[in-house]
Amino acid sequence: MRQRLSSVDALEALRQELSQSRRRDKLTIVICHGTGCQAYGCKKVADSFLAKISQLGLEGKVVVRATGCHGFCERGPVAVIQPGDVFYQRLAPEDAGEILDKLLRGGVVDRLLYHDPVTGKGVIKYHDIPFYKKQVRLVFGNNGEIDPTSIEDYIAIGGYSALSKALFHMSPDEIIEEVKRSGLRGRGGGGFPTGIKWESCRNATGELKYVIVNADEGDPGAYMDRSLLEGNPHSVLEGLIIGAYAIGAHEGYIYVRHEYPLAVENARIAIEQARELGLLGRNILGSGFDFDVRITRGGGAFVCGESTALMASLEGRVGEPRAKYVHTVERGLWDRPTNLNNVETWANVPLIINRGADWYRTIGTENSKGTKIFSLVGKVNNTGLVEVPMGITLREIIFDIGGGIKGGKKFKAVQTGGPSGGCLPEGLLDLPVDFDELTKAGSMMGSGGMIVMDETTCMVDVAKYFLTFLEEESCGKCVPCREGIKRMKQILDDITEGKGRDGDLELLQQISGTLVDSSLCALGSTAPNPILTTIRYFRDEYEAHIKDKRCPAGVCKALIHYYIIEEKCPGCGLCVKACPQGAITFMGKKKPVTLDESRCIKCGACYDVCKLGAIGVR
Amino acid sequence: MSDRVVSIVEKYHHDRGQLVAILQDIQGEYRYLPKEALVKVSQILSIPLSQVYNVATFFKAFSLNPRGERTINVCLGTACHVRGAVRVLEKLERSLGIKSGETTPNLKFTLETVNCMGACALGPVVRVDGEYFGQMSIEKVDHMLEQFKVEWGTK
Numbered sequence: 001m002r003q004r005l006s007s008v009d010a011l012e013a014l015r016q017e018l019s020q021s022r023r024r025d026k027l028t029i030v031i032c033h034g035t036g037c038q039a040y041g042c043k044k045v046a047d048s049f050l051a052k053i054s055q056l057g058l059e060g061k062v063v064v065r066a067t068g069c070h071g072f073c074e075r076g077p078v079a080v081i082q083p084g085d086v087f088y089q090r091l092a093p094e095d096a097g098e099i100l101d102k103l104l105r106g107g108v109v110d111r112l113l114y115h116d117p118v119t120g121k122g123v124i125k126y127h128d129i130p131f132y133k134k135q136v137r138l139v140f141g142n143n144g145e146i147d148p149t150s151i152e153d154y155i156a157i158g159g160y161s162a163l164s165k166a167l168f169h170m171s172p173d174e175i176i177e178e179v180k181r182s183g184l185r186g187r188g189g190g191g192f193p194t195g196i197k198w199e200s201c202r203n204a205t206g207e208l209k210y211v212i213v214n215a216d217e218g219d220p221g222a223y224m225d226r227s228l229l230e231g232n233p234h235s236v237l238e239g240l241i242i243g244a245y246a247i248g249a250h251e252g253y254i255y256v257r258h259e260y261p262l263a264v265e266n267a268r269i270a271i272e273q274a275r276e277l278g279l280l281g282r283n284i285l286g287s288g289f290d291f292d293v294r295i296t297r298g299g300g301a302f303v304c305g306e307s308t309a310l311m312a313s314l315e316g317r318v319g320e321p322r323a324k325y326v327h328t329v330e331r332g333l334w335d336r337p338t339n340l341n342n343v344e345t346w347a348n349v350p351l352i353i354n355r356g357a358d359w360y361r362t363i364g365t366e367n368s369k370g371t372k373i374f375s376l377v378g379k380v381n382n383t384g385l386v387e388v389p390m391g392i393t394l395r396e397i398i399f400d401i402g403g404g405i406k407g408g409k410k411f412k413a414v415q416t417g418g419p420s421g422g423c424l425p426e427g428l429l430d431l432p433v434d435f436d437e438l439t440k441a442g443s444m445m446g447s448g449g450m451i452v453m454d455e456t457t458c459m460v461d462v463a464k465y466f467l468t469f470l471e472e473e474s475c476g477k478c479v480p481c482r483e484g485i486k487r488m489k490q491i492l493d494d495i496t497e498g499k500g501r502d503g504d505l506e507l508l509q510q511i512s513g514t515l516v517d518s519s520l521c522a523l524g525s526t527a528p529n530p531i532l533t534t535i536r537y538f539r540d541e542y543e544a545h546i547k548d549k550r551c552p553a554g555v556c557k558a559l560i561h562y563y564i565i566e567e568k569c570p571g572c573g574l575c576v577k578a579c580p581q582g583a584i585t586f587m588g589k590k591k592p593v594t595l596d597e598s599r600c601i602k603c604g605a606c607y608d609v610c611k612l613g614a615i616g617v618r
Numbered sequence: 619m620s621d622r623v624v625s626i627v628e629k630y631h632h633d634r635g636q637l638v639a640i641l642q643d644i645q646g647e648y649r650y651l652p653k654e655a656l657v658k659v660s661q662i663l664s665i666p667l668s669q670v671y672n673v674a675t676f677f678k679a680f681s682l683n684p685r686g687e688r689t690i691n692v693c694l695g696t697a698c699h700v701r702g703a704v705r706v707l708e709k710l711e712r713s714l715g716i717k718s719g720e721t722t723p724n725l726k727f728t729l730e731t732v733n734c735m736g737a738c739a740l741g742p743v744v745r746v747d748g749e750y751f752g753q754m755s756i757e758k759v760d761h762m763l764e765q766f767k768v769e770w771g772t773k
Contacts, residue, residue, distance in 0.1 A: 035750070299641075317669075377741065379701070451697050608705065
């Protein structure tokens, strides 16, 4: 166990010692251990490397480092070899020997490199891969550098230097001024200026104040907060301690979704380590400032991402929001001044303190500064987490970084902002992505989910999907949200079942207006966004459902029929086995099968199993 | 049972503010919230039972019914949804003979949905306890279930 660090000099001496022992010319195999790569079996890959290293007697010469998420989840398990930044993807345990062999004798294993889909050539270095090339990985980049369970790793790359700068060279007012000037806005969705929030909380009356990390990342399709907290928990913690010092808080909470066990675990380890080294607790680094943090697991309610609901849940009550005529910075947790920011917002703070507001302001657009991490998912080739400067266009993100649409299909829409956001059509692909532009287009930044949809996605179904989600997650406290969402969902149920009527769209818009005006919290007031944007940009699809009783994308069950495309069917019989209803009959080899529509439940099993495209849907 | 409940509440120093965490630990122990445990918590913390029940039924993480040995979570996040998660869910319902939210009569499996588990790149994704199954399809469902039947010796 290391000794508590009681001064800045002690921290710097430790950093010196650590960075020397961690010199980068030692051969290091950095293996991503994010949730995605773990699901793909990265632990077995790491074990295999370790076994090979010991078998070849290379201990001490080659090091294996397990890090957090590198972002390119599509290609997991991924590894980077240092020095040299060679990027390997889709690794299997059997590949370890070959990679080590090349590592020692020179060269690369071509078959495990990322191959450019156009030229077919292997790309060696990770920053030359199109997925990474356009990214600016300020907040997220260190995920690939450090073992998240090692505070030494974080300190070695400069960790906690912003904290010591803040504690010893800046007054709380100066810190707040710096954050204000940086233009940092809340990354959780609202985009409220962080510095102003801090200032209000600092100025609020009350001896006891709290700071909270909102890691209740509930937007479906967004997982950047998870990956940050899992992959670089100390950066969040460092930002939080700086914020607490600036605001004058001595207690903090990290509120994490219970669906994120690894984030809870890594945050817990980080807190313990920081306490041990005297970076948390009494008299931090000998500065006289006291601060400590607790972790609380959420109970699985989306609405708890809303600040007042989150605080209610922290107090052991049900997570219902309250009207915010008194802001939480004045009366929040236990009725005391409370400053809540999202994971990514806190992680931006050390950067701003270290490199200054002037530097930070050079990135981004006029009113949205810095970078934003998006989870680029859905029907896109390169799914994963991408960090880009504000102002980049949707097209650049989806086509340059994301590599375009899966399976050569046609782009239809991109959904941003989760259930509070909207669906944007092809015509808006050149929209610069920042807080204000997305809001103007009827969507919002949200926490950064970016779900790409292609021609096989039904936009009415997507709108219904979000309403189903919100109906389930509405806490039920206020009438507009509880009843309004329910009624809108009923209307959409009817439309997708072929029972839509003239005037349905107008009625949806009317109810939407009521929700926007009179809901208690943002869950209700932004709930209409997915409906309003899909009506605005994809009205023809709604009309096809209502007037022609047809689902053009072939999704809405009540409106579709499966059929056999005879000229494509070789009678292989795979679909016959897959059909749970016995609705498909084998007619003999090389003869097309037949489908009895009266028995078909439209489960889609035949459609999924047929690789020849012989099952049609209309 | 009451001893275990008492020790969990003690772990949180009888702090009423930790009610959610206390219930989470009880659920971790029994895989659901038995009625007796809720009554006990209400007595020790002097919180009305109605309020404990309110919290226990508000949050999705809690169940008042016994759960299976293994919980199968089907992610219905947006990314999984557009990649066909509903079909995977329906296939699981057919294979297990239960609906989402139910437990098989032999208490082996509980089938649930989750509104996003933050593993969007793997979509559609299914999680069985701590284990993730990515890029699921109708075809892969039975193969996945076989694994657990073999583990229990029922296959």
